[in-house]
Amino acid sequence: MSTSAFIRINQVAKAFATPDGGTIPVVDPLSIDIKEGEFVVFVGPSGCGKTTVMRMVGGLETPSAGDIHLDGKRVEGPSRDKGMVFQSYSSFPWLTVLGNIRFGLRYRNDISSAEKERIARHYLALVGLGQFADYTINRISGGMRQRVAIARTLAANPLVLLMDEPFGALDALSRERLQIQLMELRRAERKTVIFVTHDVDEAVLLADRIVVFSARPARILADIPVSATLPEKRSLDILDIPEFRQIRREVLALIRAQETGLEAAE
Amino acid sequence: MEVTPRKAEAEQSPARPDRKSAWRDLFTFRAAAQPRQELWLGVGAFLLVLVVWSIVAESGLVQPQILPSPRAVVAAWLRLFTEAGYLGDIAISVARVWAAFLASAVIAIPLGILMSGYRFVTAVTEPIIDFVRYLPVPALVPLTLIWLGIGEGSKVTLLWIGTFFQLILLIADDARRVPKEFIETGRTLGASDGALMKDVLLRAMLPNMVDSLRITLGWCWTYLIVAEIVASSSGIGYELWTARRYGKTPEVFAGILTIGIIGLFCDQAIRMLHRRWFRYLQ
Numbered sequence: 001m002s003t004s005a006f007i008r009i010n011q012v013a014k015a016f017a018t019p020d021g022g023t024i025p026v027v028d029p030l031s032i033d034i035k036e037g038e039f040v041v042f043v044g045p046s047g048c049g050k051t052t053v054m055r056m057v058g059g060l061e062t063p064s065a066g067d068i069h070l071d072g073k074r075v076e077g078p079s080r081d082k083g084m085v086f087q088s089y090s091s092f093p094w095l096t097v098l099g100n101i102r103f104g105l106r107y108r109n110d111i112s113s114a115e116k117e118r119i120a121r122h123y124l125a126l127v128g129l130g131q132f133a134d135y136t137i138n139r140i141s142g143g144m145r146q147r148v149a150i151a152r153t154l155a156a157n158p159l160v161l162l163m164d165e166p167f168g169a170l171d172a173l174s175r176e177r178l179q180i181q182l183m184e185l186r187r188a189e190r191k192t193v194i195f196v197t198h199d200v201d202e203a204v205l206l207a208d209r210i211v212v213f214s215a216r217p218a219r220i221l222a223d224i225p226v227s228a229t230l231p232e233k234r235s236l237d238i239l240d241i242p243e244f245r246q247i248r249r250e251v252l253a254l255i256r257a258q259e260t261g262l263e264a265a266e
Numbered sequence: 267m268e269v270t271p272r273k274a275e276a277e278q279s280p281a282r283p284d285r286k287s288a289w290r291d292l293f294t295f296r297a298a299a300q301p302r303q304e305l306w307l308g309v310g311a312f313l314l315v316l317v318v319w320s321i322v323a324e325s326g327l328v329q330p331q332i333l334p335s336p337r338a339v340v341a342a343w344l345r346l347f348t349e350a351g352y353l354g355d356i357a358i359s360v361a362r363v364w365a366a367f368l369a370s371a372v373i374a375i376p377l378g379i380l381m382s383g384y385r386f387v388t389a390v391t392e393p394i395i396d397f398v399r400y401l402p403v404p405a406l407v408p409l410t411l412i413w414l415g416i417g418e419g420s421k422v423t424l425l426w427i428g429t430f431f432q433l434i435l436l437i438a439d440d441a442r443r444v445p446k447e448f449i450e451t452g453r454t455l456g457a458s459d460g461a462l463m464k465d466v467l468l469r470a471m472l473p474n475m476v477d478s479l480r481i482t483l484g485w486c487w488t489y490l491i492v493a494e495i496v497a498s499s500s501g502i503g504y505e506l507w508t509a510r511r512y513g514k515t516p517e518v519f520a521g522i523l524t525i526g527i528i529g530l531f532c533d534q535a536i537r538m539l540h541r542r543w544f545r546y547l548q
Contacts, residue, residue, distance in 0.1 A: 060450055080456030090447040093546050094469050106465070107456035136546040149451075156455050 005033035005069075006192055007057060007160060012066035014052050025217040026052050029066060032211060032220070039186060039193045041203040043251060044213030044221075045258050051164055053218065054196050058082045058162045071159055080107065083158030087165040091137045091148045098124055098133040100148050104155035123151040126185065143174035147181070154189065163195045167202065176236060179205060183234060200251050204244055205234060212251055215258040222254055334516040339523070342516030350505065356524065359490060359501040362418065366425030367486045370433050371479060378437025379463055388438075395431050403428040403489045407496050421493040428489035429482050436478035437471075444470040473544045480536040487529050 014027040026049045034040050042050040055061040057068055059078040068075040070082065078084075091100045101124050105116040124133055127147040132140060137148070146166055153161060167175045179202060186193060197203055203210050208227040211220055229243045238244050291297035292304070316336060322328055323335035330338065346352035380387045406427055414420035444467055452466040494503025502524055509517035 058454060060453070078450065078453035080454070082454055084450060084454040086447045086451070088445070088447055090445075090451045092448065092466070092469070094472070103465075104455055107458075107461065138546060138548070152451075152455070158454075162454075 006036035006038075006071060007032075007034040007194075008069045009033070009053070009057065010066050010068065012053070012056060012063045012068060014049070014056065014061065015064045027056075027218045030218065030220050031066075032223075034192065034194070036192055037190050039195065039206060039208045041207035041210050042194065042196045042213060043198060043200060043203045043210060043255065044218065045215045045255055046198050048213045048216050048258075049218030050196050050213045053213075054162050054164060054194050057160070057194060058084050060084070080156050081159045083153035083156055083161050085146070085149050085153055085161070085163045085166045087168045089137075089142065089145045089149070089169075091145050091152070093137045095137070096133065097129055097135050097137070097140065097144075097148055100137065101151045101155050104152035108156070119155055123155045126154075126188070127151040127181065141174070143170050143178055146170065146178060150182070150185070154185070154191070158191075160192045160194065163193065165197055166195075168197070168199075175202075180236065182206065187233070200248055200255070201239065203251065204230075204247050205236075205238065208232075210247075210251060212254050221258070222250070224250065331513065331515055334519060338516040339519040342514065343520040343523075346505065346517060346520055352505065352524075355501050355505050356528070359494065359503070360528070362421055362425065362493075362501065363483070363486045363490050366422045367429060367479075367483055369422070369426050370430040370482070370486075374430055374434040374437050375475070378434045379441050379467060381434070381438040382441030383459070383463065383467070391434075395434060398427065399431045399435070404492050404496075407492070411497055416497045416499075421490075421498065424493045425486055425489045429486050432485060433478065433482045436482065437475060440471040440474040440478055441467055443474065473540065473547060476536065476540050476543070480533060480540075483532060483536070484529060487525065491525065 009030065009032040011029045011031055012027065013025070013029040015023040015025045017023055030053070032040075032053075042054060044050045052061060056063050057070070057075065059075050059082055075082070092103065095103060098120060102116065102120045104123075105111070105119060108116070111119070121133075124130060127150060129144060129147055129151070132144065137145060140148075150166070167178050170178065183206065195203075195206060204226060208225070210222075210224040210226055212222040212224070213219070214221050224247060226247060229247065230238065230241075288300045288303050291300055292307070319333075320336050323330070323333050323338075334342070343352075377387070377391070381391060382388075403424060406424060410420040410424050410427075414423060448466050448470050449462060452462045457465060490501070491503040491506070494501040495507045498504040502521055506518060506521035509515075509521060
C-alpha cells in the first residue's frame, strides 16, 4: 500500500444488526486506495454492498470495523468535502433550478455572495441548463434533475464526488447524454470520483479503474486498471473497440459467476 | 381564480370537452376530474337538501318545534344579529379558537420537528402525548374549571389540550415523511443540524404541515362548542345552549349553520392559500 493515497479505505467492514439480536455481514473487511483525480467505478451484483462501501466513504454510514481517511483526515460523518449524487431525485422542489445549485454554496463561508452567484451560474451553464435557470424542479425531466444535482454538488467544491447509480432511473438516451457530459465535466474539473453502478457498459465507459465486488457480503473480486488499456478521452464509439469488449467480458464473467453462485445457493 | 372548490389536484380537462362524455366520466372508475360538472353536482345536492327541508317543514308534516322551516331559521338568524349581539359572540368564539390554535402550533411545530429528529425527544414525550391524546376533551372540563375558573383561560386551555397533542404527532409524522435523500443531500452540502431542520426539513414538509394545521383547526372548533356549552356566558356555543333552554329551535338551527359556515370558510381559505403558496407542486 502506498502512503500517498488520497482516499484510503483500510480493512473496512460493515454488519447490520437484525431484530433478533444477530448481525448480518454486508461488507467483509476490505481495503482500497484511491489516488487524487482518479475515477473509480464500483460494480457488482445488485444488493452486494457496493453502495454501502461508498456511503461509508461519504460518512453516511459508520464502518463496523476499520477506518477511512480522505486527504489525510479520518472520515467521521458527512461533510461538504464528500459530495453525494443519489439515484432518486434529490433536488428540492421548492427551489428553482438555479436555486438548487445556489443551495450547494449556501454553507460556504469562505466566499462572498457575489462570488457564490458567479459560481452557481458557472455550473448552471456547465451542465447545459442555462435556459432553465428559473424552472421549478417538477417541470423538468429526470435527466435534467440529475444534472441539477450534479451541478449543485460540484458547486459545493467537494474533495470527492460520490455518485450512487446516478443514471439508474433514466431512459437509455438520457443516460448516454449524461454519461458523455459527465466525462466532459470530469476532464474540466479533475475531481476524484467514486461511481457506483451495476451497468457494466457504463462502468467501462467512465472508469479509470473498476473495482468488482462479490455478492453479499462484499469482497473485492478484481481491481481493473481500465485507463491502462483504454484512452483517457473516450466517446460512445469506444463501445466497439476490442479492448473495451475485452474488459467488459472480463467484468461480466466475474459478476455472472457470482449470480449463478447465488442461484445455486438458493 | 379557478372554480374547483375541493379538487386542488384537478387535472386540466381538454379544451372543449364533449358534454356527454364529461358526465359519463363522473361514473367511470378513476376518470379525469370534471371541475365544472362537479361544482354543479355539489351545488345541486346542497339545494336538494334545502328544498326537501322546506317542503317537509312548510307542509306541517313535522312540528316547527322539531324542525323549523328555512324561513324561520333565517328570521332567527337576523334576530340573533340585531337583538342578541351575535357578531360579538362570533368574534369571541373565533378569538378563542385562534388563540388556542396558534398556541398549539407555535409549540407543536418545533417540538414535532425535534421529535422526528432526536430519539431522546421522542422517547421522553411520546408516552405522555399518547396518554393525553386518548383522553376525551369533555372529561377534562371539570379540571380546567377547578384550575382556571370560568374565565377565558379555562376555555383556551381546554381547546389547547384538545389540539396540541394531536397536532404534535401529525407534525412529527410530516417531518418523518421527508425523503432521506433530502436530509443526506443537506448534510453532504455542509448543513448543521439546525440549518438542516430550518432550510431543508421545514421547507420540504411545509405543504403537508399546512394540511395538518387545517385539519387541526377543524377539531379546535369541535372542542370550542363543548367548552362554551359547559361554562361560558358568551360565544356561539353559549347562544346555542341558551336557545335550547328557551325552546327556540330556529335559533339552535341558526347556531349550527353559523358554525358550519365559519368552518367551511376557514377550510376553503386555507386550501386556496395552499394552492397559491405551493404552486411548485403542480
